[in-house]
Amino acid sequence: MTQESAAEVLRQARRIVVKVGSSLVTNEGRGLDAAAIGEWCRQLALLERGADGQAPRELVMVSSGAIAEGMKRLGWSKRPHEVSELQAAAAVGQMGLAQMYETQLSEQGLRSAQVLLTHADLADRERYLNARSTLMTLLRHQVLPVINENDTVVTDEIKVGDNDTLGALVANLIEADLLVILTDQKGLYTADPRSHPEAEFVHQARAGDPALERMAGGAGSSIGKGGMLTKIVAARRAAGSGASTVIAWGREPDALLRLAAGENIGTLLVAPTHKTQARKQWIADHLQLRGSITVDEGAAAKLRREGKSLLPIGMTQVEGDFSRGDVIAIRDGAGRELARGLANYASAEARLLCRRPSRDIAKLLGYSGGPEMVHRDNLVLTQTPAAADQ
Ligand SMILES: Nc1ncnc2c1ncn2[C@@H]1O[C@H](COP(=O)(O)OP(=O)(O)O)[C@@H](O)[C@H]1O
Numbered sequence: 443m444t445q446e447s448a449a450e451v452l453r454q455a456r457r458i459v460v461k462v463g464s465s466l467v468t469n470e471g472r473g474l475d476a477a478a479i480g481e482w483c484r485q486l487a488l489l490e491r492g493a494d495g496q497a498p499r500e501l502v503m504v505s506s507g508a509i510a511e512g513m514k515r516l517g518w519s520k521r522p523h524e525v526s527e528l529q530a531a532a533a534v535g536q537m538g539l540a541q542m543y544e545t546q547l548s549e550q551g552l553r554s555a556q557v558l559l560t561h562a563d564l565a566d567r568e569r570y571l572n573a574r575s576t577l578m579t580l581l582r583h584q585v586l587p588v589i590n591e592n593d594t595v596v597t598d599e600i601k602v603g604d605n606d607t608l609g610a611l612v613a614n615l616i617e618a619d620l621l622v623i624l625t626d627q628k629g630l631y632t633a634d635p636r637s638h639p640e641a642e643f644v645h646q647a648r649a650g651d652p653a654l655e656r657m658a659g660g661a662g663s664s665i666g667k668g669g670m671l672t673k674i675v676a677a678r679r680a681a682g683s684g685a686s687t688v689i690a691w692g693r694e695p696d697a698l699l700r701l702a703a704g705e706n707i708g709t710l711l712v713a714p715t716h717k718t719q720a721r722k723q724w725i726a727d728h729l730q731l732r733g734s735i736t737v738d739e740g741a742a743a744k745l746r747r748e749g750k751s752l753l754p755i756g757m758t759q760v761e762g763d764f765s766r767g768d769v770i771a772i773r774d775g776a777g778r779e780l781a782r783g784l785a786n787y788a789s790a791e792a793r794l795l796c797r798r799p800s801r802d803i804a805k806l807l808g809y810s811g812g813p814e815m816v817h818r819d820n821l822v823l824t825q826t827p828a829a830a831d832q
Pocket residue numbers: 462463464465466624625626627629630631632633634635636657658659660661662663665666667668669670671
């Protein structure tokens with residue numbers, strides 16, 4: 443990829459997840475770094491308003507530091523091994539973390555919200571959709587979510603474990619364009635620069651390239667959790683939903699503003715597939731379909747030939763039991779699958795909507811989740827043109 447298109451990846455990112463590590467947030471464990479956090483918040487506010495001369499961005503912060511800050515507040519100099527002690531430290535530190543972000547963001551005129559997630563929230567389909575809709579709603583109301591793992595209620599077996607991974611899962615959840623991982627190094631080197639001063643800097647690579655994992659080592663300090671490896675794996679995971687990742691030094695002046703302006707100040711790991719393409723691939727590969735919708739000839743032709751959304755007016759029958767957000771099949775009158783897509787309405791609602799114009803949706807259901815049963819961005823044709831002509 444050329445320098446120019448790298449700049450495009452950064453500049454065109456509209457929805458951005460910014461992850462900051464414990465060592466940065468807590469000044470290597472010395473306590474919450476108000477100046478550093480204030481600096482990121484100032485930049486986030488400019489980006490959120492589009493005050494940098496570009497379109498406004500939607501921003502989500504994933505911040506580590508609860509355990510490190512809790513330890514500091516409790517006067518513990520050594521990280522405990524006992525899970526309950528770690529959980530207690532996280533509970534103490536999270537108070538300080540939330541308070542700090544709330545203060546700093548409101549000073550910049552930004553509203554913020556604390557969101558604590560667990561692995562189960564992201565693994566269970568229903569909770570996943572709930573978390574997604576909460577975050578999307580916060581973004582719609584221009585509230586900046588500040589996310590951490592809910593360390594006080596999770597044990598090792600059911601943990602996401604590190605916030606690089608959590609950042610990637612959040613990027614997947616909200617279909618972000620870019621994951622920015624701010625850390626205590628300029629980015630990825632060919633080996634850990636703490637032990638290999640001769641290591642060379644990697645400016646850019648393809649997210650998911652296995653060679654990167656061989657370069658990355660564990661955490662360089664006792665404060666950080668994952669080290670570089672979890673960041674590289676996180677970039678691969680984020681690329682699954684089409685998000686590119688950039689790893690950069692959190693104390694670089696104007697780091698977020700410069701990145702958003704297209705300046706690659708760190709290591710850019712570019713997602714090989716675009717996010718719409720990634721979502722369509724995921725839909726096409728889905729093994730478990732919860733139900734299907736049969737459509738009339740007119741709707742089938744619109745989907746097949748014009749790439750349009752499926753509207754309720756063209757639906758003749760609804761089979762199965764599905765929820766909003768499930769992958770369903772779309773069939774023609776002969777029962778042949780012609781497409782797959784994400785249902786915008788649950789099966790019971792879809793039955794009420796069959797053959798009705800979209801303007802009646804609010805009247806029929808008491809609310810409207812949009813005029814389409816399946817939006818074209820969430821729809822992928824699975825029937826070959828030859829099969830369609832048979
Ligand atoms: N190839 C590498 N390039 C850069 N840093 C590396 C590499 N391998 C290991 N590291 C280490 O990873 C550390 C960053 O990870 P970590 O301490 O977990 O930070 P954070 O708290 O920001 O997540 C660096 O300080 C560095 O010592």
